[in-house]
Amino acid sequence: MTDADKGTATADTPADEEREPLGPEDHTGDDLGTPGPRLSRRAPYLVGFLGGLGLLSAYAVGNAVWSIRSVLVQILVAFFIAAGLNPSVRFFERRGMRRSLAVLTVMILLLVAVALFLVAFVPVMVDQVKAISNSAPDWLDSLQRNRRIQQLNDDYQIIDKTKEYVTKGDFVSGIFGGALGVGLAVLGAVANMFVITVMTLYFLAGLDQAKNALYRLAPASRRDRVRKLGDRVIDGVGGYVSGAFVVALCAGVSSLIFLFAVGMGNYAVALAFVVALLDVIPMIGATIGAVIVTAIGFATDPTIGVICVIFYVVYQQVENYVIYPRVMSKSVDVPGVVTVIAALVGAALLGVVGALLAIPTAAALMMLTREVFVRQQDVS
Template identity: 55%
Template structure:
């Protein structure tokens, strides 16, 4: 029997939660937003501080990928990768040493001769009627002569003798760093690829490996093809310079033209202008012949040499090449212009193989 007068049993109740700060309050949003912005600014500054090191790393990897097809060529002949890498490096270093010993002094002497003779060329230009009209309006000749003949020109450009020494030392040190890193990347490229592909999920790893190998092969073929195109440009310029009477500057001109040929789009205009200006020191007729020759050679290179060499490496429209070279040059200078074309080709490959494939499957 239940006693109705007995008090009801005590049932504990949950205490009301203490008031907390709303997660989406303006304070929280502002605080964490400002904190994220500060962290982003700090990381950006740190990244910019090591930008020179990153450029050396990218150049080293770029050269290693460019030499990798040659290494794989020897591997297909039965050599181990270590011996193949050693053989390729011996050949590359031998060619560089031969260039430094045999060609570099001649190029340096010819560049010095161009610098010495430049004031005299300005005097010769003053006798031209059209140049006299331009000089009367803008005082071009006097400004150019003062700029070249000024005694502190080298000091303003390089910071004096100490600045020249430091720049030479820095260039040598950077070259050694690039060579050492290139050797490391070239020897350990398979393990680097394996480590990079391992970051992808196991189900997509074969597809990622396939695309990555395609990009690496196309980049390597592009690097090798670019050097072949530059070699053709340099040799043709060397022969033409001896024919038209520019033999005193033939090696320097061929070296500069070959070097600028590595830079898409922009290099052709700079090389053509330099060749025409040097030919103008001989006579206006030679300058006109040089201009016609260079325009004709660019057509041969663009429609015959370049397509035949690059047809198996990069599949990229000409307009994309121009835009990529301009964007890469504005971001990273000459190095950016060199890397722009293979990077654009890689992005187009990913677009065709991944994005368009998914779109077509829907």
């Protein structure tokens, strides 16, 4: 080839990078041979290997979630508290306050209310708990006069063991495993309350931003509907939390007035607080509170015990059919059987916290099922 031919080849022929890559048909026997077919994605070994990796990944994720379950419960409780306080924040926002200032106002009012409760009622409650502890041996002696109970005590020494346990000065510390256990339990409770309070503040302050960020994950064509459904769920949760507080407050105030009226003023504040606290627990909370008050009423005077039975039977009917439906009518719409099932499942999963959160969760799931799945089935 002459220099002219080389120049022509250089000018007219594409460079090496423009040459076609060699295909399988271009390989000769002098090369490494023609590549074989690709490994089938349905090969048993490959399927088993990828399936094993999936199982290991699922196990690792599940183990990680289980190890942080206490933190997840705190987050869940903080979210429900924030949802319950959100209507109060909106009340101040409608009066012209900024969101941050409204959140600060609500939290200050809440802390002031808690502080007033601690100052006004906790010392009285402590004294009344001591009075109940001091009176318990006398109550047990009065029970022991009953022939049937005396026979059971002779056989099993139930009353003697209970009296010995109650009269000990350290029976409260024994519940928690000694003085160190009491200190650790109190410290853990204070730490949990602090963490939940801080997370509640964050949820309240950034609730709108968090909702908008989640809603933007939905497709634009469905974003408006997702926003409306999400707002209804959050409003329902907030309404349930606020309503549960109102119902419990009614139970506590009613018990306080009743106990003063029947002559149990020495224990009225402590027992009314116990009734209000337990009334928050669905299904069984109000009954447990009534049983506690009635038992102390019988121990004080059988006539007072009978009056307690009548009062709480009547009050629970009023609460179940008058107070609760009126308070919760705009928040949750859950049939009775679903309420029972949800409370049982929630209690089995997360204990008391699960039972508290079960009903609004069930209401949200029922609403989403009705608005999404049932409507889709109706048009298909």
